[in-house]
Amino acid sequence: MKGILHPREQARHRTLDRLAVGPALAEFADRYWVVRWDLRGKPAYRAEVLSFPCVNVTFERSSTRTGGFVNGVCTTKYVRELDGEGETFGIRFRPGGFGAFTGMDVGALRDDSAPLADVLPSAAGLAERVLAEPSDAARAVVVEEFFAGRGRSEDPQYALVADIVAAMAADADLTRVDQVTARFAIPIRTLQRLFRRYVGAGPKWVLCRFRLQDAADLLAHGRRPDLAALAAELGYFDQAHFSREFTAEIGMPPWEYARTAQRANTTPTPR
The missing domain is CATH 2.60.120 (Jelly Rolls)
Structure with missing residues (x-):
């Protein structure tokens, strides 16, 4: 997962x-x-x-x-x-x-x-x-x-937030907040307010979190650590930016995370 x-x-x-x-x-x-x-x-x-x-x-x-x-x-x-x-x-x-x-x-x-x-x-x-x-x-x-029965009535703002987050998670080309505001025709301040109220974090952070999850998942499951290609695939400006962000959030550089995953994947799991 x-x-x-x-x-x-x-x-x-x-x-x-x-x-x-x-x-x-x-x-x-x-x-x-x-x-x-x-x-x-x-x-x-x-x-x-x-x-x-x-x-x-x-x-x-x-x-x-x-x-x-x-x-x-x-x-x-x-x-x-x-x-x-x-x-x-x-x-x-x-x-x-x-x-x-x-x-x-x-x-x-x-x-x-x-x-x-x-x-x-x-x-x-x-x-x-x-x-x-x-x-x-x-x-x-x-x-x-x-x-059961405790939910609120239909909430169009929640429906909008859900659609935006789903697009962020599914569309690899959606990497910047301005792309989000353009696609959904929503002012940035409104987007930020909705995300604080419903999600609990800003839209820029959500985009970053999805990209880092994708990166960690690919590296953990055997993706060869061509970091320049991976950074470009995930929409980062360059490899250095990707590596800094990955290291800051996960606690080790992406190449080290990939090496750790490779060792774990070749060690049998006890039954």
Whole structure:
């Protein structure tokens, strides 16, 4: 899955499963995801992710925190230390989806998280009910039942934001904010305001994040590190700009990331 850094190595330390969302949330969220780990008697592991531009609601049980949380857009590399035994059952809202569903300005949650009941007081006790269920499918039913009927009325601004973000993710030629404003005939200040309110981060950052996710995904899955060609393919002005941005966000140069991925890909994963 795009966004997971060092995916082969991560797979040795935790499991990751996904479930589709039901009709009550399909307009606003795109998947449930479940991470579990059991590192008892083993060293802790730092799992790294370049998160998507969206809000995640998580139900967690671990040695560091337990309960329900709303996690805003993370504009830096997200690092979660996995230690002992734990699990997270999460729902990933679509970019802009949580803001449209709840009516809140999600910019207030950027690079932060808050207890679920603080954000949605009616969710008090929901985490306990979710985590008490014995299966992921049953947990999804509890979440769907809670959110059913709580969505806001049709929101044309959310629909516009969703269309813009989808174009940013899918069109490799869309690399600058001025291209976005021209294609969607929207003033830049309006675009920035909508992205802060619904997405939680600016349009320039979203474009950059999608490009870096693409780069990391290609390098992690065997793309030969011809960095000049890769930079041009992803719309960067030059290789130096791409390398600086990649290194700043991921913590190592792209050639080193590719070499690390190659070593991981040739090492058998324990069964």
